[in-house]
Amino acid sequence: MSGYLDPRPPRVLAHRGLALEAPENTMSAFIAAVDAGARFLETDVHATADGVAVIAHDPSLDRVAGRDVEIEQTLFRDLQRIDLGQGEHVPGLREALLALPDAHWNIDLKTDASVVPAVRAVVEAKATDRVLLTSFSERRRRQAAELVPGVATSASQSMVAKAIVAQRLGLAGRLRRILAPVVALQVPRRHRGVELVTARSVRAFQAAGVEVHVWTINDESEMRELLELGADGIVTDRCDLALPLLPR
Numbered sequence: 001m002s003g004y005l006d007p008r009p010p011r012v013l014a015h016r017g018l019a020l021e022a023p024e025n026t027m028s029a030f031i032a033a034v035d036a037g038a039r040f041l042e043t044d045v046h047a048t049a050d051g052v053a054v055i056a057h058d059p060s061l062d063r064v065a066g067r068d069v070e071i072e073q074t075l076f077r078d079l080q081r082i083d084l085g086q087g088e089h090v091p092g093l094r095e096a097l098l099a100l101p102d103a104h105w106n107i108d109l110k111t112d113a114s115v116v117p118a119v120r121a122v123v124e125a126k127a128t129d130r131v132l133l134t135s136f137s138e139r140r141r142r143q144a145a146e147l148v149p150g151v152a153t154s155a156s157q158s159m160v161a162k163a164i165v166a167q168r169l170g171l172a173g174r175l176r177r178i179l180a181p182v183v184a185l186q187v188p189r190r191h192r193g194v195e196l197v198t199a200r201s202v203r204a205f206q207a208a209g210v211e212v213h214v215w216t217i218n219d220e221s222e223m224r225e226l227l228e229l230g231a232d233g234i235v236t237d238r239c240d241l242a243l244p245l246l247p248r
Contacts (some may be wrong), residue, residue, distance in 0.1 A: 002152035003129040004104055005183055005211060009232035010246055013106050014038040014239040015216050016057065023064060025055050026088035027099060034103055038239045042106040042215075045093055045118045052076040053093040053117035059110070061090070072113060093118055097125035106154075106186075106235075109135040109144060119147045134186065145181065154184040154213070164196060167204045176208040186213040186235065189226065202230040220245070 005011075017029025018036055030041055044057040048071060061069040065084050080089050097105065105127070109115050122131050128151050133144040138156035145153050155163060159178060163185060166175040179185065185205050189197045202212050213233030214226050220241050223234050227245060236242045 002132075002150055002183070004132045004152040009211055010227055011040050011233045012038060012239050012242040012246065013040040013042040013213060013215075013233055013235040015042045015235050015237050017041060017043075018239055019237065020240070022086060023084040023088050025057060025064075025091070026084055027091050027096065028086065028088055030091075030096060030100060030103070033239050034100060036240045037243045039102070040104045040106060040233070041100070042108075042235055043096075044108045044110050045114045046071045046110050047113040047117045048076045048079055049073055050075050051113075051117050053114060053121045054079065055091045055093055055096055057110070072111065092121070094121035094125050097121065097127045097131075101127075104130045104132075106132045106134065109133060109137075109140045112137075112140060115140050115143050116147070119144055122148060122151070132184065141182075152183045153181065154186045155179060155182045155210070160185060160187060163205070163208075164201075167201055172204070172207065175204060179205070179208045179210045182210060184211045184213050184233070186215060186233075189214050189217070189222070197226065197229060197231060199229045206230070206232070217242075 014033035016024040018033035019029045022028035022032055043055050045053050046056050047053055061067045065082055109118055128148055132152040134154040135141045136157040138158045141153050141156045162178050187196050197214050205212050211232035213235055214231050215235035217223050217234050217236050218238045223242050223245055234242050
């Protein structure tokens with residue numbers, strides 16, 4: 001079984017690293033997060049035209065580099081020539097996993113094409129026991145889980161929706177069955193004005209056998225509130241603020 005969730009919660013997941021002085025989703029941002037004390041890093045993966053898994057949230061570099069470059073249409077070697085700022089480039093997933101061997105990685109598979117390259121990178125880096133593979137798409141989540149038996153995954157969008165309905169109806173057995181394939185439920189605190197994370201819902205999800213991670217929380221007082229509600233994980237751009245709030 002995956003050791004991704006060791007040690008015990010609560011935990012802080014550094015969302016795209018710590019990008020206070022470095023571009024998001026770059027090695028400098030991840031190193032800054034680790035230097036701040038983060039053990040869990042959250043990131044996103046796309047695939048290049050030649051099938052290399054790379055770390056990036058968006059499908060293009062328009063927002064992060066001001067370049068009209070589509071990752072899936074670009075060769076990895078050409079992508080490496082593009083400066084994201086401060087001499088940083090789009091990291092390869094394998095490169096990042098090897099560079100920070102003690103970090104645990106929460107990896108969002110952003111496209112269908114990213115699944116196989118991401119799995120290959122995880123296996124080649126011998127990182128199966130320290131990654132969690134996730135996706136809004138249940139098909140992608142399931143494909144990744146089948147390709148890497150025993151790897152940790154978190155609930156897809158459709159699974160989250162079913163779990164919330166089961167929890168609200170008090171169907172504990174159904175909730176456990178829905179969440180049986182995953183180790184975590186990762187959700188925003190609220191959706192369309194509806195509170196998803198309450199003391200009651202957290203207890204129900206935990207009783208069903210999963211951790212509850214809440215994204216993306218950057219306000220220190222809200223972090224405290226969620227920890228008091230029993231949340232197992234805080235996904236945040238400001239791991240430097242969240243880490244001191246964890247019990248010693």
